[in-house]
Amino acid sequence: MxxxxxxxxxxxxxxxxxxxxxxxxxxxxxxxxxxxxxxxxxxxxxxxxxxxxxxxxxxxxxxxxxxxxxxxxxxxxxxxxxxxxxxxxxxxxxxxxxxxxxxxxxxxxxxxxxPARLDWREIPLSLPMETVRLDFGVNLPDGGRLEGPGAVSMGNPHVVFAVEDVLALALSEIGPCVEHDPLFPERVNAGFAQVRDRDDVRLKVFERGAGLTLACGTGACAALVALHRQGLVDREAVIEADGGKLPVRWDDQGHVHLSxxxxxxxxxxxxxx
Structure with a gap:
């Protein structure tokens, strides 16, 4: 070993x-x-x-x-x-x-x-729900609210919020509220994605069981899939995390590739x- x-x-x-x-x-x-x-x-x-x-x-x-x-x-x-x-x-x-x-x-x-898994049972969610935009949101410390994240399983559960400025969010406070919400019986990885162009995304992920990390590979994959399903990005993009850039593509067979x-x-x- x-x-x-x-x-x-x-x-x-x-x-x-x-x-x-x-x-x-x-x-x-x-x-x-x-x-x-x-x-x-x-x-x-x-x-x-x-x-x-x-x-x-x-x-x-x-x-x-x-x-x-x-x-x-x-x-x-x-x-x-x-x-x-x-x-x-x-x-x-x-x-x-x-x-x-x-x-x-x-x-x-x-x-x-x-393949990206998109059915509510595959995420999993505790309630039947369309996963392109969940009927779910989280309150922000400043009194605002984030709503309508996409949900994707990449072998582990993710929700992805499209946001205007990811660096302005208090994710250490918001992340645990999303991770432990009863909608997610196995908890969930919470992604916050700022779309800068159709092939360029700035992402932060609050990982279940790990908290904020410098990068999350499955989170980058889930972000591309969720944002594409909402019409915000193409099927291939560079997802920039704090620790570096991760090229991701979602092929025509539904498989997600990460480098x-x-x-x-x-x-x-x-x-x-």
Whole structure:
């Protein structure tokens, strides 16, 4: 087993390669906390052995909860395997569905996160509702209100609000109200997107179980899909997060593709965890 500190557009990970292990990993909350003491991270990415793919990819948020998908984490894991000599096309199984990765010219990894899920049951929501614009809103500290977000599942649940100025919002106060609303039985990742052009979006995401992060890959994918369904952007755009720019495209088959920067920071010693 080898472990690495990595980031994708500032989205921080510990990536653990367990492909040679005899079975899947299991991590308790106290182990997650011990890993955070070794290296702070947003998500823990674990590559387990798989009979049906190159690896089974599992994701834990830094609060100890396991989740179904992490776009930037999948890119980081794919890049790591490409650098280790893997073939230029990879397949990952996950609880969020099958994901595929390919190596781009220049060495970057692009991940196909599969189809965007758009039915209210797939998000999931606690009530039947049209997901292009939810009948849902959140009050702002200054007395205003945000309403009508789009809802998308990318293997994990997202809502995306189109806003005029994302940098003016008190997201540390707004985010938890959205994340924990009863409409979202599994909680939700809350995205706030400022459309600057049809192929240019400024995004911030309050991630369930992690809070505000420098970037969120599945959040960037959900933002493109949600904004396109509302007629605000094209099917391909650059989504700019605090940590960098993430190119996203929604193809004609409904699959969402994510690319962007990856940094390998250092190898970690987790033997005492």
């Amino acid at each position: 080898r472990a690495y500190a990595m980031n994708g557009a500032g989205n921080a990970f510990i990536v653990i390669d367990r492909r040679e292990a005899s079975g899947p990993a299991a991590y308790a909350a106290d182990q997650i906390e011990a890993m955070r003491a070794v290296h702070p991270f947003d998500q823990l990415i674990v590559l387990d052995p798989s009979d049906d793919a190159d690896a089974d990819l599992r994701v834990w948020n830094n609060d100890g909860g396991e989740v179904g998908a992490c776009g930037n984490g999948t890119r980081a894991a794919a890049w790591l395997l490409f650098e280790d000599g893997a073939k230029p096309q990879l397949r990952f199984t996950s609880t969020g569905g099958l994901m595929q990765a390919r190596r781009l010219d220049g060495g970057a990894a692009e991940v196909d996160l599969g 962007g920067p990856v940094v390998l920071e250092r190898e970690l010693d987790l033997s005492g965890v």
